[in-house]
Amino acid sequence: MATFLLLLFLVTILCFPFEVRAQQGNLQRQKSGVQGLSPPDSAYLATKKLLDIALQKNDRLNAALLYQKIGDVFYQAEALPQALTYYYKAEALFKEEGNQVNSAANLIKIGKIYFKNTSYSTALKVFQQALVLSKRERDTIGIAESCSFIGQVYKQRGDKSRSNRYFELALSEYKKLRSSDQIAYTYSRIGSVYEDTGRYPLALKYFLQAYQLHIAENRITELAGILNNIGDTYRKTGDYQNALIYTKRAEQQSLKNNDTRQLSSAYRDLAKTYQHFMKYDSAYYYSEKARLAYAHVYNTSNNNKLVLLQTLFDVQQKDSSIKHLQGDKRISEILSISIVCISILLTFLGISIVSRQRLKIMKDNALFETEKKAMALNLQNKQLHHESLKGELELRSKELTSHTLQIIQKNQFLEELKSKLAAIIKNNKRDQRTELKELIGLIDINSNQNTSWEDFRIIYENVHENFFEKLKAHSNLLTATDLRFLALLKMNLSSADIATMLGISQDSLRTTRYRIRKKLNLPFEEDLLTFIQRI
Numbered sequence: 357m358a359t360f361l362l363l364l365f366l367v368t369i370l371c372f373p374f375e376v377r378a379q380q381g382n383l384q385r386q387k388s389g390v391q392g393l394s395p396p397d398s399a400y401l402a403t404k405k406l407l408d409i410a411l412q413k414n415d416r417l418n419a420a421l422l423y424q425k426i427g428d429v430f431y432q433a434e435a436l437p438q439a440l441t442y443y444y445k446a447e448a449l450f451k452e453e454g455n456q457v458n459s460a461a462n463l464i465k466i467g468k469i470y471f472k473n474t475s476y477s478t479a480l481k482v483f484q485q486a487l488v489l490s491k492r493e494r495d496t497i498g499i500a501e502s503c504s505f506i507g508q509v510y511k512q513r514g515d516k517s518r519s520n521r522y523f524e525l526a527l528s529e530y531k532k533l534r535s536s537d538q539i540a541y542t543y544s545r546i547g548s549v550y551e552d553t554g555r556y557p558l559a560l561k562y563f564l565q566a567y568q569l570h571i572a573e574n575r576i577t578e579l580a581g582i583l584n585n586i587g588d589t590y591r592k593t594g595d596y597q598n599a600l601i602y603t604k605r606a607e608q609q610s611l612k613n614n615d616t617r618q619l620s621s622a623y624r625d626l627a628k629t630y631q632h633f634m635k636y637d638s639a640y641y642y643s644e645k646a647r648l649a650y651a652h653v654y655n656t657s658n659n660n661k662l663v664l665l666q667t668l669f670d671v672q673q674k675d676s677s678i679k680h681l682q683g684d685k686r687i688s689e690i691l692s693i694s695i696v697c698i699s700i701l702l703t704f705l706g707i708s709i710v711s712r713q714r715l716k717i718m719k720d721n722a723l724f725e726t727e728k729k730a731m732a733l734n735l736q737n738k739q740l741h742h743e744s745l746k747g748e749l750e751l752r753s754k755e756l757t758s759h760t761l762q763i764i765q766k767n768q769f770l771e772e773l774k775s776k777l778a779a780i781i782k783n784n785k786r787d788q789r790t791e792l793k794e795l796i797g798l799i800d801i802n803s804n805q806n807t808s809w810e811d812f813r814i815i816y817e818n819v820h821e822n823f824f825e826k827l828k829a830h831s832n833l834l835t836a837t838d839l840r841f842l843a844l845l846k847m848n849l850s851s852a853d854i855a856t857m858l859g860i861s862q863d864s865l866r867t868t869r870y871r872i873r874k875k876l877n878l879p880f881e882e883d884l885l886t887f888i889q890r891i
Contacts (some may be wrong), residue, residue: 371553396433400426420449424462431469440469458491460498469503471512474848480509504542511549537578540569544582551585556593563589580609580618587623603629610615620646636772709821749819763812767856809840816843826891833875841868846888 407422427442443466450459483505490498507522523546530538547562563586570578587603590596603625610619623646630638660753698713777792817823823846824839834842837858845853855865873884 383537396429399429403429416449417453417455419448419460420453420455420462422856423449423463424643427465431465436469436472440466456489456493457498458496460486460493460502462497463489464498464501464505471505471509474512476509476513480506483509496529496532500526500533500535500538503529504545511545511552516549516553519545523549534798536573537575540566540573540575540578540582543569544585547585547589550593551589556589558594560586577613577615580606580613580622582614583609584618584625585619587622587629591625591629591632596629599629600626600633640822667678725822761856767859771856776840809836813843820846823891831875831877834872837868838872838875840871841865842888845885846891 369451403425407419407426410419410422423442423446427439427446430436430439430442443462447459447462447466450462451457463482465485467479467486470479470482472475483502486498487502487506489495490502503522504526507526510516510519510522521543527542527546530542537630543562543566547559547566548557550559550562563582567579567582567586570576570582574644583602583606587599587601587606590602591599603622605620607622607626610616610622623642627639627641627643627646630636630642695717698717699710703710759888774796777796782790813824820843823843827834827839827842840853840858844857849857851862851865855862858865858868860868869884876887876889878884
């Protein structure tokens, strides 16, 4: 018991804090990033060691908490399928123990994964289950968190009225707890709802309230995000001077916090603000810095995920080897006992029978070893094939992402160059107009050339096999442009990025979406994106 408690203390120091709520219900803090933590593979190994001890002692509650802890490690590394697996293992043990407070907290974690994967209907059901359990246990923290996440689901689904209602319910519960940090986060979420609906003064009011609370509590790690929100809201209201001030403050705070994700957002907003000031060189400069910062975040996240998954694979291999060794040992023990029994029996049956039985045992052992080696070789071949397929799929996914980004960047550059050339044509120097118009024509041809799309189609088919054939099977009326649009939609790109890649306006994009729905004969209640994700 003393050894277990010592290990529990060590893993708490090495890893990031548990998001475990005991019966008293300590307040959880929902934050977008975790900083100052040990590498996820170290956290996983330390927690796995504790989990093995808890399972050996049949300590089901601690085992559930440790399963949940490992799920947290995978969630922070964005290895969501693995995180979901461990959360469900924890949930099964919580239910068996009748621990509804921890079960509700764990359901919120499960819901967050579905929410992050845009499975909003499933996420909503899970958050509602957590809310029911929390109300049954009169757990104020659970009620507040459940309402907050339900509000976020409704926000993503476009139901702003229900979203605000649940955010207000969450805010009321957090005020009962006097939890200033969660109150601030909720203010920020309410502000984002008003921002989405174009009610910028109200959005600004809530963002500023959140900012004041963070300042009062000296939560400097949270300032960059809220400063970005304030600057973005000022920019949308046309107050570019204040937008520039707050976004620059967000940039400086992100640098102090070493928060690359928020730094990327600040750079992106600065680029937009400088574009409104018609300082295109500064806009381009910050746009490029935003791209580099985002690439750094993406690469760091992928590296951490790969290291963690490799560690998981190694541990699973080790566990498998131990089980095989234990099985072999058990077989050897059984075999030894059998030999002893047979020897006693053979003493009464004679030397000739003993000889024949020993020969049979030797043959059986040889056959067993042969079969065991064959099974091990077959398993090794399957594992190698699996790793090969996994590596190939990751490579193709990276190629597809890289190719898509290149197309977006090229078309954005050509659109900007085209706008600048059009502005030059409006100048009174008429002797330059003919040549500039020819140059714009060349840009139009280049921005819609089929070569890049053909390369994109080949890479896309490698990742999403037979995607275009399946679409054509639904409708033979789809044009090449329709197929391109549906391929980009399946990648979950934004409308702005799809319009840029297709070289069309947002209005034309809506027309294209409507035309495709008619060609596919989709019912009015069926969402086009949901349909495409099933293909």
